[in-house]
Amino acid sequence: MPKMKTKASAKKRFKVTANGRIVASQAGKRHGMIKRTTKFIRNARGTTVLSAPDEKIVKTYMPYHR
Numbered sequence: 439m440p441k442m443k444t445k446a447s448a449k450k451r452f453k454v455t456a457n458g459r460i461v462a463s464q465a466g467k468r469h470g471m472i473k474r475t476t477k478f479i480r481n482a483r484g485t486t487v488l489s490a491p492d493e494k495i496v497k498t499y500m501p502y503h504r
Contacts, residue, residue, distance in 0.1 A: 448499035452488075460488045460496050 453461045464482040471479060488496060497503075 442501045444502060445499040448496060449503075452496050452500065454500070454503050455487075460493045461485045462488055462496075 451462060455461055463485050466474070467479065467482050
């Protein structure tokens with residue numbers, strides 16, 4: 439049986455924490471900052487931990503990173 443492949447896009451976008459949670463960068467800050475509120479821009483800094491349903495989807499893309 440061949441090894442399962444990890445999705446290259448998932449490898450670049452997500453990291454797994456020591457507890458097995460998935461960390462991703464915040465979305466929505468690529469362009470159009472003028473129309474965004476200051477609160478949105480401030481809250482979209484850094485990274486965030488994904489919710490359980492989203493985490494389940496991402497873990498299927500990264501079979502060896504659990």
